[in-house]
Amino acid sequence: MKFTIKRSIFVDHLNNVQRAISSRTTIPILTGIKIAVLDSGIILTGSDSTISIEIYISKEDESNQLSIAETGSIVLPSRFLGDIVKKLPEDQLTLEVQDNLQTVIRSGESVFNLNGTAGSEYPTLPEIDADSTYVLPGHLFKRVVNHTIISVSNQQIRPLFTGVHFILADEQLKAVSTDSHRLSQRIVPLTMPEESQGKPLEINIPGQTLTELTRLVDDNEDIEMMVTDNQVLFKIDNVYLYSRLLEGNYPDTDRLLSLDYNTKIKVDAQELVHAVERALILSHQGKNNVVKLSLSQEEAILSGHSSEIGYVKEKLSLLSFEGDDLEISFNPDYLREALRSFGGQDVVIRFVNPTHSFILTPSEDEDEFNMVQLITPIRTPGN
Secondary structure (H helix, E strand, C coil): CEEEEEHHHHHHHHHHHHCCCCCCCCCHHHHEEEEEECCCEEEEEEECCCEEEEEEEECCCHHHCCEEEECEEEEEEHHHHHHHHHHCCCCEEEEEECCCCEEEEEECCEEEEEECEEHHHCCCCCCCCCCCCEEEEHHHHHHHHHHHHHHCCCCCCCHHHHEEEEEEECCEEEEEEECCCEEEEEEEECCCCHHHCCCCEEEEEEHHHHHHHHHHCCCCCEEEEEECCCEEEEEECCEEEEEECCCCCCCCCHHHCCCCCCEEEEEEHHHHHHHHHHHHHHHCCCCCCCEEEEECCCCEEEEEEECCCEEEEEECCCCEEEECCEEEEECHHHHHHHHHCCCCCEEEEEECCCCCCEEEEEHHHCCCCCEEEEECCCCCCCC
């Protein structure tokens, strides 16, 4: 096996493939990158058995400066291969696998030798034979993920909550996530493939998969999504991302969302974010990461304290206030992340009482649940 390629192109593709490789894998060969050389181009593959990324580099694309002398396949250690290729002196490299699986990498006067593993020993990626292909605009999909990923759980005790629940039906995409302390929901229009009309699709995609996917796609690219029983494939140009789906029936979260309130405020999301971040300076130092919001017709106060460090109190500027006076405590990190997901919009926050979850929606769409964040308060003495 032997090929020559433009080094900067190879580095970019290696970086993307490495996103799927975990140092914690219990399968030694998955710490490597598989390089398969065909007559028409090169396929790079990385996997941690849950996520797999495959990239095709075409010989027909002149910008790759790809010349193939001999076909074959090899698995090389990801970390060493990446470090070597990044530091080679010239913008062209030659990679050659010898009979004993010794791999020689040359660039200018530099020569590296790496021990490889036969490509035939690398696990085979799943075959995705789906009836329908869903086309998702990259910029829209990234917004959906960025809005919902914040509420994905990092606790493996409940694996289903480590992902985002997607429902594709009725010409729309609905995404929901919760870690039982907060909830995020985003609904956007979606053109359904003709063969899927009247066939709702519900899947649970791991949060890690979605995070890596948003790093791979540009705003002006489309994502093609194909689904089988327990696998999903995302295709972006010459990049293929495979992922296992999370098994289980996602809970009905619609029952948690209500327009009812006893207190309602409208705020500038960015201004409130900055106030929360100032309160975080002290709340992060305390044993309990809690801040309190006190609301009345006269004033709105955000406060926090650390018995070891000190106290912070800040008067907020509200755009509007309706309803009853209220004092409510919550995790400030949750509120900060929720507010950031709205960007520069004004946000409406509905409160029922100090022990009931409160709901954030954009002011321009406040009576709909197309874009929602929900946060569970923290009980404090007196509440």
